Amino acid sequence: MQKERVSENVYWFQSDVYAQVTAGAIIGPQWAVLIDTLMPEETPYIKDFIENELLVPVRYIVNTHHHADHSWGNCYFPNATVIGHEICREQMLGRSQSALAEAIKNEPLFRNLCIKEPSITINKGSLYIKIGKKQIRIFSTPGHSDDSISVLLEDDRILFSGDAYMPIPYFVGGDIDILTQTIMDIGAMGLENIIQGHGDIVLRGEIENVTESHLEYLKNIRKIVKTASRRKNPIEFLLSQSVEDSGKQRICMGGLAQDLHVRNLQWLYLYELKKERAESKN
Numbered sequence: 001m002q003k004e005r006v007s008e009n010v011y012w013f014q015s016d017v018y019a020q021v022t023a024g025a026i027i028g029p030q031w032a033v034l035i036d037t038l039m040p041e042e043t044p045y046i047k048d049f050i051e052n053e054l055l056v057p058v059r060y061i062v063n064t065h066h067h068a069d070h071s072w073g074n075c076y077f078p079n080a081t082v083i084g085h086e087i088c089r090e091q092m093l094g095r096s097q098s099a100l101a102e103a104i105k106n107e108p109l110f111r112n113l114c115i116k117e118p119s120i121t122i123n124k125g126s127l128y129i130k131i132g133k134k135q136i137r138i139f140s141t142p143g144h145s146d147d148s149i150s151v152l153l154e155d156d157r158i159l160f161s162g163d164a165y166m167p168i169p170y171f172v173g174g175d176i177d178i179l180t181q182t183i184m185d186i187g188a189m190g191l192e193n194i195i196q197g198h199g200d201i202v203l204r205g206e207i208e209n210v211t212e213s214h215l216e217y218l219k220n221i222r223k224i225v226k227t228a229s230r231r232k233n234p235i236e237f238l239l240s241q242s243v244e245d246s247g248k249q250r251i252c253m254g255g256l257a258q259d260l261h262v263r264n265l266q267w268l269y270l271y272e273l274k275k276e277r278a279e280s281k282n
Contacts (some may be wrong), residue, residue: 001042003049007156009132013046015039019253020167020198021069024160025050026153028131031059034080035151035160036197037073040113047076060129062138063118064162064197066091067150068099074116083127083138084118087147092117122149126195139163141186143171143179144197150186161186163197167252168243169214170260172267180218186213198253211245221261225268228245238265 002014009027014020017039023046024035033048050058056058062070063084071092074082084092092149096115104110120127127138134153141150141164151160163170164182171179186194187207193209194202202210224241243250243261250258 001038001045006193006195006201007030007153007158009134010156010158011049012201013038013042014200015042015069017042018069019256020194020200021072022197022199023251025058025229026131026134027054027056028134028138029242030056031131032056033060033062033129033131033136033151034058034077035062036064036070036162037061037076040072040076041109043073043076046073051267062149062151062160063088063092064143064150064160066096067145068096068103069143070111070197071096072100072110072115074090075114077116078138081120082116082118082120083120084156085140085147085149086121086123089118089121091147120207141165141182141184142174143176144169144174146174149172152189157190157192158195159186159189159191159193160195160206161197165194165214166196167199168248168257168260169218170264172263176218176222176264176268176271180215183211183214183218217247221268223263224265225272226271228265229272233267235266238262238269241265 001016004012011025013023015038021038023038026033056078058080061077061082063079066088092115100115129136133201137152137154138149141148142162145234148162148164150162150164165186169179191207192204194207228237231237239262243258248257
């Protein structure tokens with residue numbers, strides 16, 4: 001696990017286990033807010049750093065969405081209150097429970113885990129928490145998933161974006177149109193830093209270019225899917241498309257970028273196909 005002090009009493013953690021997934025911590029005088037938990041095998045290192053080195057307990061955990069690499073470490077903090085989207089709670093009570101049961105069959109480490117879902121939820125609007133002199137705003141940033149939320153340190157202008165903003169935009173299980181708008185909104189927020197759900201921190205001088213690159217990527221894959229729909233073997237065509245040709249690097253997210261790129265293409269192709277068929281019936 002990598003860690004870095006981003007600002008006064010603000011920390012960033014990055015996984016060495018899976019896809020450079022990230023987490024964050026905001027440290028107050030008496031307690032801390034943890035934003036996501038990394039992979040569960042790394043969560044104890046975060047817990048040790050906050051509780052035994054910084055000497056404060058974690059009072060709140062904010063899950064930016066329900067995916068395992070962001071939320072399965074919640075149970076290491078039995079006294080913390082978990083905050084998330086309403087849909088995040090629903091997904092963790094349903095899908096996460098069954099996914100953990102399946103994962104336990106292949107990974108003995110997971111036998112010690114349990115799903116700890118949000119007990120405080122948001123849907124529309126924002127939730128505010130004051131921690132020391134810092135105020136954080138928690139709000140919905142959908143597109144990657146319906147339950148995606150982000151955390152903004154208002155005075156520091158640091159955004160923990162979750163997977164709403166990551167090295168390669170990813171919308172499988174979400175919505176490309178909504179994600180496009182979310183990325184545009186994040187890019188216009190006047191931020192100092194974006195702590196992505198995966199990958200390295202995006203600094204103020206980089207935000208404009210990275211945002212433009214994300215939007216260009218989303219335009220490019222729309223064009224690819226449109227071309228595929230005219231081909232005799234559309235899926236074969238999609239599988240042949242390189243992520244580099246759409247403006248992103250294969251090495252992103254520990255080398256997962258090409259796989260995520262192809263999944264994006266397939267998801268969008270099937271979505272457009274279903275949409276076209278539904279319209280033809282009407």
